[in-house]
Amino acid sequence: MPELSSSVAEYYDRNTRPFLNFFGSGAEVAAIHRQIWGPGVKTEREAFEFLNQLVANEVLGIKGEGLGRVLDLGCGIGGTATWLAQRLGVTVTGLTISAVQAKLATERARKLGLAERCEFVHGDFLDLPNIGPFEAAYAIESFIHAESPARFFTEAARVLRPGGRLVMCDDFLTEKPTPPEAKRWLNLFQSGWHVANLNTVTAAQKQAEAAGFRFLTDRPLSPYLRPVPEWAVNLGAALLNFTPQSSKYWLSxxxxTALQKCIREGWTEYHALVWEREQ
Incomplete structure (x- = not known):
């Protein structure tokens, strides 16, 4: 396994359980992704499940023989995969770089009675095993870990059938020029979260097109994030200067904290992007 992939795997092996302990309502639905307070959302649980519903709405729009097999590229502990299996009746294969997450996701599916419809694989989405074809694939807050964005799209295209959809929800670098002070915060975000690429949406669209995808929609979701108050961001940044550098969780x-600063200043944006594999 390449060095960067190994560091991402270690990051999630060490931090997944602490993340769940910290996320409160997110742990109930096995969500490690952000809350999206979109239209009609009233509770934390609904905010965590917003992206699940967004993915469901997009994959239900696929034309053809019907929706059968779906691929989760960076499945965490299986929250979205099991949600889709329960509500859409689809079969979901979840892929994660973390052996800990694959184990927890498998246990979750078994407890929910979904073992026959949810399979979780320990692997790298830049080197997918022979697991296709799928009618749809999605990546929630995992694309930023792809050290080769072009390879990510090429591999996704390889396992999707023609006409299949790819849904991506993630952080992107703004298209606007950023001031010099942004560099420090962007670097802290990338090092703390093991971000291998911080693309602009335009760059991602070009990489996807080169891999054989046709762009469908871009839904900006930054307005639906609930940013931490600026005073809290500044206080957190000051306190974290004194944390042990060896602590993976504190680095996360x-x-x-750095990402909150980047979002507040408009240096990064959160988007839901959808592509269709060319026929």
């Missing part, structure tokens, strides 16, 4: 918190 530093990355989270």
């Amino acid at each position: 918190l530093r990355g989270s």
Whole structure:
């Protein structure tokens, strides 16, 4: 396994359980992704499940023989995969770089009675095993870990059938020029969260097109994030300067604090992007 992939695997092996302990309502639905307070959302649980519903709405729009097999590229502990299996009746294969997450996801599916419809694989989405074809694939907050974005799209296209959809929800670098002070915060975010690429949406669209995808929609979701108050971001940044550098969890918190600053200043944006594999 390449060095960067190994560091991402270690990051999630060490931090997944602490993340769940920290996320409160997110742990109930096995969500490690952000809350999206979109239209009609009233509770934390609904905010965590917003992206699940967004993915469901997009994959239900696929034309053809019907929706059968779906691929989760960076499945975490299986929250979205099991949600889709329960509500859409689809079969979901989840892929994660973390052996800990694959084990927890498998246990979750078994407890929910979904073992026959949810399979979780320990592997790298830049080197997918022979697991296709799928009618749809999605990546929630995992694309930023792809050290080769072009390879990510090429591999996704390889396992999707023609006409299949790819849904991506993630952080992107703004298209606008950023001031010099942004560099420090962007670097803290990337190092704390093991971000291998921080693409602009335009760059991602070009990489996807080169791999054989046709762009469908871009839904900006930054307005539906609930940013931490600026005073809290500044306080957190000051306190985290004194945390042990060897602590993976505290480095992750530093990355989270930096991301909050980047979102507030408009240096990064959160988008839901949808592509269709060319026929």
